[in-house]
Amino acid sequence: MKAGLHYLFGQEVEETSLEEVIKNSQLQFVRGKLQLALFDAARKPTGHILSAWEAWDAYGPDVLEEVVENSSARLISTKKALEETLAKRREQLGLTQAVVAAVAGVDEQDVIASENNPWDASIMAMEKIAFGMGLDERTVFFQSDAHGDVDLATRLRYMQGLPQDDARWISCEMAASLAEASSVIRAQDRLQGWLGRPRPEQFFTHSSDYGDNDVHNTRMAGYRLAADARTKLNLGNGPIKSMVLLAGEHLGIPVVSAELPPGIASATLSNRDESGREVRGVVMNSAGPNQDAWSIRVNLARGLGHALFDTPGRLGKVWMDGTLRGPEDHQDGNPVEERADAFALAFLAPMEEVREGAKPPIVARDVEFIMRRFGMNESAARRRIDSSHSHEFPIPHSETAPSPSEEETKVETLDWAGSSLCSPNASRRGQFARIVLDCRNRALISDDTVGLYFGCSREEVRDVQEIDPL
């Protein structure tokens, strides 16, 4: 190990225990726009204070060694990186300065300053702006592109340019929400990894089987993926207790809330981490079709069908799912959509159980039974009964309009905000908030980093001693 790192973390540290030593270290660093240094309160630094683990993970041993040897290490790659990165990213995304300010939680003046006078702008504001635009805020100005996914930005800009009656059109504000959501997805994936939580690739790989573009075969491919997934996850044939917990806790798929066009249920986003590894997450529309727990379950299952199994070429960078329609209103669509819908319905409600619970002739109370048993909204339950019986029988609507229980609503909430620190931004609540607080409790991230993610001040975070993320 480098001599400087021995000095920082102890002479007796072996390579194999270095990660644990750094995670447990009380040392802190402070980051400015231009350089990284050891944090020394007597110097009254105004930059972003980082835990030792954060500094190590973001900048690596060479930079930390330089801090030891020279008191600071340069973190700016070129003058151009400082002066152009944020403006360039905003242009890639096709966003206005006002919209960037709103999603980043800063004043518009901060955005203007970061572009026109970056040498005087604050690193804390610039990191918030970078995060809001899907850049890795830790390496902005240090890495020339700050790991910004250009293809994702291009896609979001393209969608803004579509005719407004196109189902894929998004407004400038929605593009900003999705860019921000991509940052939340990447950050959550990283923090989960630090906590030793699972990653989806441990369980599943992408599937190129879309049924040769024959609708029946495409749906069969989706059913097979669902059956396989239930087996791998030891779910048996019964109802899934919580899709939100399954996706987030067991599979490691980040699930984020954001406002999307009214007819859109969810969007599956593909981003990249600092190593180039693809990181996917599901963005659930906070307005529109996800107003109850059963709809959330159905639409999240569809998002999982994309996130777990779609090949990169088929998914693109952004896949939007519209509202799931009943059997008579559904029109055969794109194989990507058909397969994910088939997966979702079969994953939530295995065919044998549905056939057993709703036998022909199908009556309204059969639909209601399937809704309650598997926690599905009416359209999904009717579609599932229809497909389980090979589309041979008419499927009535429910008559009593059942709804989720209080317990079901609680376990499918996307809006957990168990601490007064949590952001008012829907995208930064829920599972992301829990994981941020868990990392903070373990000192893996600093109070400044919590403040960046939640949009609160360092002092507000410091006033809270220990926060229960559960």
Add this chain to the structure above:
Amino acid sequence: MTEALTDFQGRHTLRGPEKSPGPFENDPIPGVQILGHAPAVGVTLGTPDSGEIDGDGGANKYLWVIDTRGICYIFEAPIRELNHNPPKHSNLTGGGKAYIGGEMWFKTCSSMWVWGKSGRYPARNEQEWEEAVGVFNSFGYKTLSPVWDDETGYPSGAWRIS
């Protein structure tokens, strides 16, 4: 000696190296020079590796400290007495006390870039840093030095181009 140097020595405090030494790092070394009035004699010209200035990419660096003797400096190159390792700032003082340390590159014999990077004797605040640069000026040298970086509390490690 200049008045600026004497004032500096009167206003600031000597201190030992801030970093525990590795092997040879506190050993005194031959070849340490005391900077006199400009122009400097027998120096090698160079430029810092800032990414902002075309040059030789950071070679020909000198280490400097200000201590009771004045501005002491040495060319950064492997030294036989240090087991062929390059010197550290603490070698300039033999592990003793100094006010402040840093790096420099001679642009000409009468001008230099002065940086504040030293793991052993870093500048403790903005006033100390600016006054240290003023000491170089008082010897007749034209200097180019980075500003204080409020965000980290150290002299900046990169050039600000206005």
